[in-house]
Amino acid sequence: MDITVEVKDITSGVEVWVKGEIDAYTAPKLSETLYPLSKREGIVMIVDLTEVSYMDSTGLGVFVGLFKSVRAHNGVFTLVGLSERLQRLFDITGLADIIDIKSHAEGGVE
Amino acid sequence: MAYRENMKNKYREALSTYLRDQTEQALYQGQKISKKSIEHNIAPEEIINIHKNILMDVYPGTPGEVLDSLDFLLEVMMGYGFAYREHQSLRHIQQELKTEIEIAANVQSTLLETTIPNVDGLEIGALSVPARQMSGDYYHFVQDEKKHIGVAIADVIGKGIPAALCMSMIKYAMDSLPEHRHNPSSVLESLNRVVEQNVDPSMFITMFYGLYNPENHLFSYSAAGHEPGFYYESATKGFTDLTAKGLLLGVDKKTKYMQYEKKVEPGDMIILLSDGVTECRTSEGFIERETLIEFIQQNIHLHAQDIVNRLFKQLEKMQHFQLRDDFTLLILKRDV
Numbered sequence: 001m002d003i004t005v006e007v008k009d010i011t012s013g014v015e016v017w018v019k020g021e022i023d024a025y026t027a028p029k030l031s032e033t034l035y036p037l038s039k040r041e042g043i044v045m046i047v048d049l050t051e052v053s054y055m056d057s058t059g060l061g062v063f064v065g066l067f068k069s070v071r072a073h074n075g076v077f078t079l080v081g082l083s084e085r086l087q088r089l090f091d092i093t094g095l096a097d098i099i100d101i102k103s104h105a106e107g108g109v110e
Numbered sequence: 111m112a113y114r115e116n117m118k119n120k121y122r123e124a125l126s127t128y129l130r131d132q133t134e135q136a137l138y139q140g141q142k143i144s145k146k147s148i149e150h151n152i153a154p155e156e157i158i159n160i161h162k163n164i165l166m167d168v169y170p171g172t173p174g175e176v177l178d179s180l181d182f183l184l185e186v187m188m189g190y191g192f193a194y195r196e197h198q199s200l201r202h203i204q205q206e207l208k209t210e211i212e213i214a215a216n217v218q219s220t221l222l223e224t225t226i227p228n229v230d231g232l233e234i235g236a237l238s239v240p241a242r243q244m245s246g247d248y249y250h251f252v253q254d255e256k257k258h259i260g261v262a263i264a265d266v267i268g269k270g271i272p273a274a275l276c277m278s279m280i281k282y283a284m285d286s287l288p289e290h291r292h293n294p295s296s297v298l299e300s301l302n303r304v305v306e307q308n309v310d311p312s313m314f315i316t317m318f319y320g321l322y323n324p325e326n327h328l329f330s331y332s333a334a335g336h337e338p339g340f341y342y343e344s345a346t347k348g349f350t351d352l353t354a355k356g357l358l359l360g361v362d363k364k365t366k367y368m369q370y371e372k373k374v375e376p377g378d379m380i381i382l383l384s385d386g387v388t389e390c391r392t393s394e395g396f397i398e399r400e401t402l403i404e405f406i407q408q409n410i411h412l413h414a415q416d417i418v419n420r421l422f423k424q425l426e427k428m429q430h431f432q433l434r435d436d437f438t439l440l441i442l443k444r445d446v
Binding site for chain 2: 056057058060061064068092093094095097098
């Protein structure tokens, strides 16, 4: 199973759509695409995970790394469209308390 | 060299027979020569050369064009010869790496070795199985001078060798904690600082740490982003999630951890696990926590170690004996 990572520029930063399964095999593609962007000063990065059917802890590692990198460069990192399973993963790890997670209704990616 | 001479003779024999009768038997001889030649590192172009010389010998009347075409073929096969020798050398390197990893895995299991303490009135069961050669899961028991039992279960986010190296560091950080600092919340706070400072920024650790007091049967615990375990209450025969809130180790060095407490009654059980247990994927989807509870319930009358073993066997079977993630399960059961 592969993933696709689609990046669209918006005025203040980027909107990202991820599709597929995020695991040890596909996570490198995700981080290779997004890490360089996370280092732009003051970037707003919104990542939509609506079409992510599965994510293991490797994927979690990528998002924590991105979050830390965006924060270190005074940016804003937001996750949108988490399935119940993904939401639980972020809740258990305590990440939901420090990473901005929004539902579609609250805005973010259309 | 002895093989080459011998092989030339066999080749001559097989080729002459085949040119005369076209028998299956001669073709079979050809296959045997091919296998042997691979074993003795004879390159494909060298075989063509041998073929040409024997042909000239056996059929002196072979047209010049045929012989020239063999020289041409020999050039073409040269590339294959190089590729083959490269393949051989890579195979050799791979074999070396495999041996090194095997040794590293042994070193790791020695480094991370833990003894399950013998405690009156408490049964302890533990099992940890890596998905690959080296595990990113870890569990550890310590008994302090007051006979309190510390139990840790941890999972490095990431798999394979990097995760395993990281785990060894955690074990040493834990061993060097001062004796009086075995409160679960302070253990996690200390380890969090170690991980935050020393580990790659994209590597994180989840951990559950508990401390069991065998005198008053109080179990205090804290967790850093770890998959919640279960608590079995013997009085109600019910299972609840052993939830403890807390951030993963290594994200933020100022993180504080909450400490929780539970009075363990006779027959009660504390079940701790890694996400390899709950993230177990079968052909029908993920295994649900309810299914795990059912499995435990079926075996609840057994010794803690047997419950652990049975549960692993059942999950292994459901995954067709192919673990996708490291598996670790610990059970502490107070005697009735």
